Amino acid sequence: MATKASRSAARLMISPAVILLLGWMIVPLAMTLYFSFLRYNLLMPGMEEWTGLTNYRFFLTDPAFFDAIWNTLLLVGGVLLITVTGGILLALLLDQPIWGQGVVRILVIAPFFVMPTVSALVWKNMFMNPVNGIFAHIAKALGLQPYDFLSQAPLASIIWIVSWQWLPFATLILLTALQSLDSEQLEAAEMDGAPPLKRFWFIVLPHLARAITVVILIQTIFLLSVFAEILVTTNGGPGTASTNLTYLIYVQSLLQFDVGGGSAGGVVAIVLANIVAIFLMRMIGKNLDA
Amino acid sequence: MARAVTPRRKALTTAAAWTVGVLIFFPILWIVILSFKSEGDAIRTPIEVLTSAWTAESYATVQERSDYFKHFLNSVTISVGSTLLGLVIAIPAAWSMAFVPGRRTKDVLMWMLSTKMLPPVGVLVPFYLMFRDFGLLDTRSGLVFVLMMINLPIIIWMLYTYFKEIPAEILEAARMDGAGLREEILYVLTPMAVPGIASTVLLNIILAWNEAFWTLNLTAAKAAPLTAFIASYSSPEGLFYAKLSAASTMAIAPILIMGWFSQKQLVRGLTFGAVK
Numbered sequence: 001m002a003t004k005a006s007r008s009a010a011r012l013m014i015s016p017a018v019i020l021l022l023g024w025m026i027v028p029l030a031m032t033l034y035f036s037f038l039r040y041n042l043l044m045p046g047m048e049e050w051t052g053l054t055n056y057r058f059f060l061t062d063p064a065f066f067d068a069i070w071n072t073l074l075l076v077g078g079v080l081l082i083t084v085t086g087g088i089l090l091a092l093l094l095d096q097p098i099w100g101q102g103v104v105r106i107l108v109i110a111p112f113f114v115m116p117t118v119s120a121l122v123w124k125n126m127f128m129n130p131v132n133g134i135f136a137h138i139a140k141a142l143g144l145q146p147y148d149f150l151s152q153a154p155l156a157s158i159i160w161i162v163s164w165q166w167l168p169f170a171t172l173i174l175l176t177a178l179q180s181l182d183s184e185q186l187e188a189a190e191m192d193g194a195p196p197l198k199r200f201w202f203i204v205l206p207h208l209a210r211a212i213t214v215v216i217l218i219q220t221i222f223l224l225s226v227f228a229e230i231l232v233t234t235n236g237g238p239g240t241a242s243t244n245l246t247y248l249i250y251v252q253s254l255l256q257f258d259v260g261g262g263s264a265g266g267v268v269a270i271v272l273a274n275i276v277a278i279f280l281m282r283m284i285g286k287n288l289d290a
Numbered sequence: 291m292a293r294a295v296t297p298r299r300k301a302l303t304t305a306a307a308w309t310v311g312v313l314i315f316f317p318i319l320w321i322v323i324l325s326f327k328s329e330g331d332a333i334r335t336p337i338e339v340l341t342s343a344w345t346a347e348s349y350a351t352v353q354e355r356s357d358y359f360k361h362f363l364n365s366v367t368i369s370v371g372s373t374l375l376g377l378v379i380a381i382p383a384a385w386s387m388a389f390v391p392g393r394r395t396k397d398v399l400m401w402m403l404s405t406k407m408l409p410p411v412g413v414l415v416p417f418y419l420m421f422r423d424f425g426l427l428d429t430r431s432g433l434v435f436v437l438m439m440i441n442l443p444i445i446i447w448m449l450y451t452y453f454k455e456i457p458a459e460i461l462e463a464a465r466m467d468g469a470g471l472r473e474e475i476l477y478v479l480t481p482m483a484v485p486g487i488a489s490t491v492l493l494n495i496i497l498a499w500n501e502a503f504w505t506l507n508l509t510a511a512k513a514a515p516l517t518a519f520i521a522s523y524s525s526p527e528g529l530f531y532a533k534l535s536a537a538s539t540m541a542i543a544p545i546l547i548m549g550w551f552s553q554k555q556l557v558r559g560l561t562f563g564a565v566k
Contacts, residue, residue, distance in 0.1 A: 007390055007392070010386030017379050017380060017442065017446060018383075020379065021401075024439045032416055093303065096307070098304040103311075104307045104308055107311035108314050109549070109550070110315050110550075111314060111315075111317070113500070114546070115517050115520065115542060121534060121538070122317050125529065126535075131333075132333040137335045140335075164314070164317070168314075169556075169560070172553065173565050228521065231521065231524070232524035246410075246411040253414060253418070259415050266413065266414065274407065285400055
């Protein structure tokens with residue numbers, strides 16, 4: 001169907017997008033890579049010099065780096081565990097015949113649309129605050145000592161907040177996948193006397209496998225970059241107890257003005273994200289063929 | 291799934307689902323309630339809060355003290371601006387990939403998507419420096435551009451999947467009737483694509499509205515959208531529960547409503563068609 005004219009027109013129409021995205025990708029990446037080999041501090045302008053791999057050596061041997069990597073893994077892993085398990089359970093529940101399904105769905109999805117700074121501050125002040133938070137009020141009513149969540153268990157609290165934001169996403173995707181399950185298959189299994197747990201394990205879960213993978217991969221991409229929630233709740237502290245890789249690089253480059261070190265960290269973050277991205281892209285690519 | 295269930299079972303699952311739903315929604319409900327309380331009442335125990343007097347004074351105070359409306363307008367400008375700008379670039383690109391696919395179309399699509407996988411913090415420093423050097427720090431136009439670029443792959447991808455669903459024969463018929471490329475896009479394609487374009491716009495406004503990495507790092511007082519404005523409550527000011535609640539309610543209400551209308555598009559847009 002495509003004529004020569006429409007082919008060249010097509011090429012012309014796609015070029016702005018391609019050029020912009022190409023520039024978007026290459027220019028900052030090249031700059032980050034270049035800066036990462038420089039001794040470059042914004043407080044000492046004009047003193048930039050080539051230092052080879054020094055920034056990487058400093059960054060990778062900094063104890064804060066290991067804390068940050070560990071915290072990043074815990075944060076991503078913890079949120080994934082909570083949201084995927086919770087998402088499966090919730091999707092199964094919402095897939096049942098219930099009264100007011102539409103309204104419940106709306107209630108469950110809502111947290112996803114709350115901006116990160118709001119959800120973090122609401123949890124921090126209205127719920128986790130050791131004096132006036134709801135949890136403190138409940139503890140006092142029960143005669144218990146209020147718990148200072150954000151200073152006693154900063155990372156766990158942040159995992160909780162971020163999970164609240166992402167549970168709707170996992171639920172929504174898994175529910176969508178669940179609704180495409182052929183109910184005849186389940187009914188046949190039911191008639192053959194398969195108990196609910198077996199039906200779930202051998203029919204529902206394999207059917208959801210693909211959607212679960214997609215949820216894990218997409219969330220991982222976003223969770224590696226959690227930033228606002230940390231900035232407004234703990235500032236990465238106490239110490240580095242809740243500093244993830246993204247936050248560490250932010251501190252290094254914009255608070256300590258160490259452009260070189262921050263850039264080296266940026267390169268490390270890009271490499272880590274790419275490992276996840278490769279798997280995700282492969283899955284999406286497969287679907288494009290189908 | 292239309293399976294026959296006993297009314298008793300339906301009542302039980304309904305109760306369970308509603309309980310979970312309300313629990314998940316509770317933090318949002320709670321800030322709406324607190325926003326209508328006085329500062330002194332807002333920090334009391336939940337029961338005292340519920341039984342205390344209602345007032346809308348916090349809404350007025352937030353506007354008066356911190357010029358809430360300015361930040362609201364910044365959010366609108368940045369999210370709508372970046373989305374519309376993205377559309378202008380994405381519609382032709384998605385059109386050409388959907389209707390004049392070449393051998394490399396799939397690779398181009400995948401490559402565009404891959405740019406989305408770049409962690410923002412990896413390019414924070416260059417952007418910060420470029421923004422500083424071009425005088426774009428704390429400007430709305432700078433953020434419009436950055437957010438447009440961040441969401442461009444999603445916009446193109448969503449439009450592509452919607453355009454793909456339009457049968458090419460209809461466009462061909464229009465061409466047979468002597469429609470030029472311009473007429474074809476303007477009068478044949480666009481009307482059919484409007485629902486898809488609308489969903490794309492909706493989802494991207496939501497994403498841009500809530501974006502909280504670049505908006506926090508590239509703005510200060512002047513161009514700060516609501517994400518950054520709310521972040522300023524992380525200081526002891528956050529202890530003013532009623533005001534924080536009022537500001538938060540106003541910040542999330544418009545997007546919450548839009549979000550509820552775009553549930554289905556959310557799945558499509560955020561999974562890049564991998565889950566339908």
